[in-house]
Structures are given as structure tokens and as C-alpha cells.
Amino acid sequence: MISVNEALHILKENLPHPRIVQLPLQDAFSRRLADDLLSPEPSPRYTSSAMDGFAVRWADLGNLEETGQVLLKIAGESQAGLPYCKTVAEGEAIRISTGAMLPDGADTVVRVEDTEEVQDSVLILRCKKRGQDVRYMGEEFPAGARILHKGQVIKARQIALLSAVGLSSIPVYAQPRVSLFITGTELAHHGDGKIKPYQVRDSNAPMLQSAILEAGAEVVECLHVRDDLDSTIAQMTEALSNGSDIILCSGGVSVGRHDHVKAAAEQVGFKELFWKIRQKPGKPLYVAKRDRTLLFGLPGNPVSAFMCFQNFVMPSLAALQGVELLKTVTSAVAEVPVANTGKRTDFIRVDITNEPNAAPSFRPIDRQGSHMLTSIVEADGYIAIEPGCCLQAGELADVFVF
Ligand SMILES: Nc1nc2c(c(=O)[nH]1)N[C@H]1C(S)=C(S)[C@@H](COP(=O)(O)OP(=O)(O)OC[C@H]3O[C@@H](n4cnc5c(N)ncnc54)[C@H](O)[C@@H]3O)O[C@H]1N2
Numbered sequence: 553m554i555s556v557n558e559a560l561h562i563l564k565e566n567l568p569h570p571r572i573v574q575l576p577l578q579d580a581f582s583r584r585l586a587d588d589l590l591s592p593e594p595s596p597r598y599t600s601s602a603m604d605g606f607a608v609r610w611a612d613l614g615n616l617e618e619t620g621q622v623l624l625k626i627a628g629e630s631q632a633g634l635p636y637c638k639t640v641a642e643g644e645a646i647r648i649s650t651g652a653m654l655p656d657g658a659d660t661v662v663r664v665e666d667t668e669e670v671q672d673s674v675l676i677l678r679c680k681k682r683g684q685d686v687r688y689m690g691e692e693f694p695a696g697a698r699i700l701h702k703g704q705v706i707k708a709r710q711i712a713l714l715s716a717v718g719l720s721s722i723p724v725y726a727q728p729r730v731s732l733f734i735t736g737t738e739l740a741h742h743g744d745g746k747i748k749p750y751q752v753r754d755s756n757a758p759m760l761q762s763a764i765l766e767a768g769a770e771v772v773e774c775l776h777v778r779d780d781l782d783s784t785i786a787q788m789t790e791a792l793s794n795g796s797d798i799i800l801c802s803g804g805v806s807v808g809r810h811d812h813v814k815a816a817a818e819q820v821g822f823k824e825l826f827w828k829i830r831q832k833p834g835k836p837l838y839v840a841k842r843d844r845t846l847l848f849g850l851p852g853n854p855v856s857a858f859m860c861f862q863n864f865v866m867p868s869l870a871a872l873q874g875v876e877l878l879k880t881v882t883s884a885v886a887e888v889p890v891a892n893t894g895k896r897t898d899f900i901r902v903d904i905t906n907e908p909n910a911a912p913s914f915r916p917i918d919r920q921g922s923h924m925l926t927s928i929v930e931a932d933g934y935i936a937i938e939p940g941c942c943l944q945a946g947e948l949a950d951v952f953v954f
């Protein structure tokens with residue numbers, strides 16, 4: 553058996569390179585950028601007015617503070633989308649809307665509240681400075697500026713910026729494609745009302761489907777297989793044909809007579825990277841590779857499957873999207889002694905308490921069985937304790953938060 557770190561190292565060495573795709577902007581929502589993006593245009597694109605009012609020539613206003621008013625002839629209008637195409641001449645003002653192009657010749661905007669219309673002229677009553685209420689072309693950034701960085705997630709805000717500068721298709725890391733492969737003759741669908749006494753509701757498929765989506769990946773298909781070698785081989789061949797980056801199996805990786813995932817994987821051409829890790833839960837985790845497809849054989853026990861997903865599958869899905877997954881860690885004080893008397897790294901699920909004016913503290917969930925889903929539902933995270941180690945009450949430890 554290998555250690556958790558050895559397993560993670562082997563996995564890292566064997567991760568396929570992320571795939572990069574050029575996507576229309578709307579389809580790129582939630583994806584990570586595969587390159588820095590430079591703006592093809594300056595922002596703003598043209599010099600415009602920030603207010604509704606009149607575009608004027610500052611030179612025409614003379615000494616407004618002393619004279620109190622200046623009368624200018626209204627020579628035309630610049631609307632948003634309908635610019636005034638002539639040059640503003642001496643003694644002229646142009647009606648202007650917010651966002652409309654500032655006409656040539658004008659250099660200042662006077663808000664409508666600071667004016668008074670007199671037939672076809674306008675009295676300018678107040679104006680503080682040259683260039684007032686003008687938005688200048690390129691004042692936010694020039695053409696060629698780096699506006700987004702490689703690795704950034706494309707959310708609503710980023711989509712707005714890219715739309716504004718006309719970048720309608722962008723390079724992003726492709727969503728990893730995952731096929732789920734759920735084994736177990738005993739399994740029934742969770743929606744099946746009345747099930748036989750010896751049946752088990754499949755909780756791994758719904759759990760893993762959600763976990764895959766949460767990790768930004770796509771579930772290509774979800775196959776269910778009986779514990780039978782020929783069916784497992786046939787279905788695995790089918791799973792291989794859909795071009796998945798990852799085949800995520802549940803169950804059938806231990807040493808029982810009806811555990812066929814390893815044998816089937818090897819039969820269809822996968823090469824083992826490792827099998828069995830000194831960890832609890834999740835000892836029989838099996839990982840194999842065929843060309844650029846990775847196969848994870850998660851143990852069937854639901855808590856083991858979840859913890860293996862957290863520690864091995866999630867970082868792999870992140871790497872396929874161009875990022876290194878950093879676990880959320882919080883420092884907390886043990887409320888009771890916690891010992892590992894076994895031979896494997898123990899991932900003990902814990903409940904964190906936050907009280908005002910006190911350091912966070914944690915205590916292990918009472919029932920830690922790998923078949924007990926409450927051990928992950930009631931927990932906020934887990935601590936990792938090496939064999940032979942013991943945490944005393946009051947000692948600080950890192951808690952990995954779910
Ligand atoms: N002789 C040994 N037996 C076992 C060992 C061992 O070292 N020697 N390891 C144990 C450990 S640790 C684990 S973990 C399990 C893993 O076994 P498998 O991966 O082969 O899983 P299954 O046998 O198929 O199922 C185990 C358990 O989980 C339930 N299960 C399976 N799939 C689902 C599902 N989709 N939803 C809900 N529950 C599921 C299944 O009914 C079993 O109860 O092996 C130990 N045995």
C-alpha cells in the first residue's frame with residue numbers, strides 16, 4: 553500500500569493536459585480563461601457626454617463667474633446613436649444626451665439643470681471647468697490593454713466587459729467530461745418507493761453527479777452495472793466510446809469475488825497507476841489510465857467514495873481546468889483527545905464550533921463508519937491524523953473544510 557502523498561504524486565504526474573476550446577461568449581459562462589485577453593478597442597470607444605445637457609466650447613463661456621450667463625445658439629443635437637456630424641462653431645451649443653458622442657469642436661458639457669432655453673438659444677448659467685462631464689475615449693484603458701488574465705473565471709461581470717469590447721469568442725479550458733459508472737447488483741434507484749429488504753438505494757450516483765457539477769465538470773452519462781465481469785467489460789467499453797476525460801466508477805474495487813472494476817478496466821486497456829492507499833476511509837481506491845482517459849475506481853462505501861472524490865478527483869478536475877485546487881483550511885482547537893491507533897492516515901470528520909471571542913474548536917462526529925453518511929453530513933470538514941499520532945484536547949489542528 554502507498555501513502556496518500558505518494559498516491560497524489562503519481563496522480564499529478566499522470567494528469568492529462570487540459571483541453572482548450574474557443575467558445576462563443578455566452579457558452580463560456582463559468583469556464584476559466586486559457587489565455588490573457590487583450591482588448592481590441594479602447595474604452596470608452598469614443599469621447600462622449602456623461603450628462604444630458606449641452607456640448608459647448610469652453611472658450612465661448614468667457615468669464616462666466618463674473619458675467620453670470622452666456623447666450624449660445626442651439627445649432628443641433630447629438631443623441632446616443634445619432635451623432636451631430638458637423639463641427640461646433642464659435643457661439644454655438646449642441647443639445648447632447650448621456651452617452652452621445654461629443655461633437656468636434658466642443659470640449660465641455662453643461663448639464664441641462666445649469667441652463668435655460670430662450671427660443672432657439674440657450675443661456676449657460678453655470679459651468680465649473682473645461683472638460684466638465686466629458687467621458688474621454690480610452691480613459692478606462694487603451695486598445696491592446698490586458699483586460700482579463702489566464703485562469704480567471706468567466707462570470708456575468710467578465711461577460712459584460714468582453715461584450716463591451718467586442719470579444720465574442722474566447723479561449724477557455726474545456727469542461728472536463730466525466731462518465732459515471734455505478735456498480736452493484738444490490739442497488740435500487742432512490743426514487744423506487746418499495747424496495748426489497750436486501751436492496752440498497754444508490755446514493756453514490758446522485759452524490760457524484762452533484763459533486764462533478766460543483767467541480768465545474770460535465771456528466772456525459774451515468775451507467776449502472778450489475779456485479780458481473782462480462783457486463784462490466786461491455787459497459788466499460790461503451791463508457792470509453794464517449795470521449796470522456798474521466799471514468800468515475802463506484803464500488804467493486806475491493807477484493808471480493810464480485811468486485812470486477814479492476815479486471816474490466818485492465819481488460820479494456822487501462823494500466824494501473826495505483827491501487828490501495830494507507831488511508832481511512834477509502835483504502836481500495838484504484839486509479840488507472842488509458843491514453844488520455846483517467847479511471848477512478850472509488851470504493852462503494854458512500855463515505856469512502858465522497859472522501860476519495862474530495863482528495864483525488866476534485867484536484868484532478870481542477871487541474872483539467874488549468875488550476876491547482878487549494879483546500880480551504882481553518883485552524884481549530886481539539887475539544888477532546890483524538891488518536892489514530894491504526895495503520896492508515898485517518899480522515900476524521902469533525903464538527904466545528906464558532907463562539908464569539910474564542911478560537912474555533914472541533915470535535916469528531918460520533919459515528920465515523922464509511923457506510924454512515926451522517927458522518928459527512930453533520931461534519932464541517934475533516935482532520936488528517938497519521939498512524940500513532942494523538943491530538944491532545946486544547947491542541948490546534950488544521951481542519952479541511954468541505
Ligand atoms: N476482505 C476485505 N474486504 C474488504 C476490504 C478489504 O481490504 N478486505 N476493504 C473494505 C473497504 S475499506 C472498503 S471501502 C470496501 C470497498 O468495497 P468496494 O469498492 O468493492 O465496494 P462494494 O463492495 O461494491 O460496496 C461496498 C458497500 O457500499 C455500498 N454501496 C456500493 N455502491 C453504492 C451506491 N452506489 N450507493 C450506496 N451504497 C453503495 C454497498 O452496498 C456495500 O455496502 O470493501 C471493504 N471490504
Ligand code: MOO
Nearest residue numbers: 833834835856922
Ligand atoms: O476504506 Mo474503507 O473506506 O475503510 O471503508
